[in-house]
Amino acid sequence: MAKQTTPELIAEKADTLFYERGFEATSFADIAKAVGISRGNFYHHFKSKDDILDAVITRRLATTRAMLAGWEEDADPAQRIISFVRILIVNRSKIMAYGCPVGTLNTELSKLDHSAQNRASDIFALFRDWLASQFAALGHRQDAQDLAMQLLARSQGVAVMASAFGDEGFLRAEVAAMESWLAALPKNLTTKRQGH
Amino acid sequence: MAKQTTPELIAEKADTLFYERGFEATSFADIAKAVGISRGNFYHHFKSKDDILDAVITRRLATTRAMLAGWEEDADPAQRIISFVRILIVNRSKIMAYGCPVGTLNTELSKLDHSAQNRASDIFALFRDWLASQFAALGHRQDAQDLAMQLLARSQGVAVMASAFGDEGFLRAEVAAMESWLAALPKNLTTKRQGH
DNA sequence: TCTGAATTAGGACAGTTGTCCTAATTTGTC
């Protein structure tokens, strides 16, 4: 593994802190402590806190792309979608403690009326477009985007409720229900054409 | 209308600010300005910011109970549930700007590891239990709680995505889909008994 | 080994935070 530069290390630690505590609630002092550098040193790498947020979003866009690319190794689009659904299981501890990193960041930036909210929603757009292409590969050309948004929204709802109630059982039940829903979707509609 | 006491007025203005900006991002100065009283005056009514949060949650519990009671005037349980779903439409402007007040408060308090998060989730519990009793009245005795949680989660997912993308079309489409789902639910299962 | 650039630590800075105190004012009751 290549050695991490200081800006990369700052972005990584800030990413975790912004997720676990929120953007506003995380101070420079918190990040400095996590990285192990002095507070005043930040401004050689980032000119403001918003700049760090920008780097964190860029980082999340990159890790999301990498994760989606990894799921592409599975030949079956249905299995790829199941990989997406199962991140709820894989990350269940963090999700029950802090919610979904993408959803909660978007929510916070909306409230702060922060200009970076548009870039944050691009992370959602990555998932949406990737899911839509999987649904399209399953033959759902007409409603690929709708199905993608539905699944994305449902995952968000699960994350919010599981975190609010600390209810792992609900999370697991909903993941199972989403997999059943996926299996029950009509397939091989490739040649079917619906009138406009 | 009875004249509002100062503590009530503080709780009302804080309620709005906590919703629109978040709990942490709202300062005493912000609330003081909204109420029109001096900053130092707070401590005669509330001994800390957490005390104000407590009053805000108490207020939200009360307004939620009142709203649910209002919906009870409709004789048809299915229509009552539709009243719930349609708050997404009624409050769409605020939801697209700030998300769901209940969900976003729970999310923020989770991240802050705040002791009031349990009380905040009680607001969700009010909705869940009320919805469950409506589903039970529709004949879904066995799975009333599950259906309530599903509908609650779906609403939360819609609020998160509609706010992230600023997508009113998605919000409206999902409300319509939830109403269709409700209409398609099997009814009059009152006499049916499933084992155990 | 020398030199210029990159990186660092530590602190100064003005502003804001939640909290608390005191003194003045208003209020309700006799």
Next chain:
DNA sequence: GACAAATTAGGACAACTGTCCTAATTCAGA
């Protein structure tokens, strides 16, 4: 109208915020 209680304004307080500066250190290339 007098008086005790409730309520108010305004500011003090230490701690913390994001930002910025300067001087010391480390590093890379000749």
